[in-house]
Amino acid sequence: QVHLVQSGAEVKKPGASVKVSCKASGYYFTDYNILWVRQAPGQGLEWVAIIYPRGGETTCAQKFQGRVSVSRDTSTSTVYMDLSSLRSEDTAIYYCVREQQFNMDVWGHGTTVTVSS
Amino acid sequence: QTVVTQEPSFSVSPGGTVTLTCGLNSGSVSTSHHTSWYQQTPGLAPRTLIYNTYTSSSGVPDRFSGSILGNKAALTITGAQADDESDYYCLVYMGGGIRVFGGGTKLTVL
Numbered sequence: 001q002v003h004l005v006q007s008g009a010e011v012k013k014p015g016a017s018v019k020v021s022c023k024a025s026g027y028y029f030t031d032y033n034i035l036w037v038r039q040a041p042g043q044g045l046e047w048v049a050i051i052y053p054r055g056g057e058t059t060c061a062q063k064f065q066g067r068v069s070v071s072r073d074t075s076t077s078t079v080y081m082d083l084s085s086l087r088s089e090d091t092a093i094y095y096c097v098r099e100q101q102f103n104m105d106v107w108g109h110g111t112t113v114t115v116s117s
Numbered sequence: 118q119t120v121v122t123q124e125p126s127f128s129v130s131p132g133g134t135v136t137l138t139c140g141l142n143s144g145s146v147s148t149s150h151h152t153s154w155y156q157q158t159p160g161l162a163p164r165t166l167i168y169n170t171y172t173s174s175s176g177v178p179d180r181f182s183g184s185i186l187g188n189k190a191a192l193t194i195t196g197a198q199a200d201d202e203s204d205y206y207c208l209v210y211m212g213g214g215i216r217v218f219g220g221g222t223k224l225t226v227l
Binding site for chain 2: 035037044045046047050059062063095101102103104105106107109110
């Protein structure tokens with residue numbers, strides 16, 4: 001069975017960085033892209049970034065350029081999202097999602113990141 | 118900057134039909150945007166309903182369908198049920214790996 005298991009909740013101070021992990025299982029890791037999507041409290045969904053696990057290429061939304069880094073470890077089938085220079089507006093649930101040919105078929109359970117002084 | 122537009126809210130009677138739309142602030146939505154649709158109940162992760170404009174995700178009831186209507190992508194619910202009351206989001210592919218979500222539509226069934 002396919003699973004995306006994300007790391008636990010984080011509380012960070014403004015200006016700090018956070019690293020969220022997403023461990024895949026139940027399928028061939030490099031056959032599917034992984035997207036990151038976030039949702040701030042009471043707000044809508046926001047696309048953050050994508051990684052293509054086969055070659056490791058990444059793309060992110062313009063507003064996150066310079067602040068987000070996405071990487072993967074093929075030996076452990078894990079994707080990581082690093083977000084730096086955190087501010088209160090980054091408080092959100094961060095989801096990793098499996099995708100192939102624009103079909104986002106499996107969602108992680110979400111990781112709550114709270115940025116507070 | 119690309120803005121994806123959705124109706125903020127919509128209401129439908131039980132058993133009725135409703136069409137939610139997904140547009141662009143500049144230009145038309147076409148099949149090349151590979152629009153997908155998501156349903157979200159508060160407190161839960163989103164659920165994928167439709168991808169690649171028309172294709173239903175596995176396990177999705179056939180009362181949900183996707184299409185292009187004029188210059189927008191559309192999600193139609195035929196025979197709405199009480200548990201369809203949710204937030205609905207579209208996601209548009211803009212090329213170069215970039216995706217953009219719409220602001221979401223809050224659907225009320227009453």
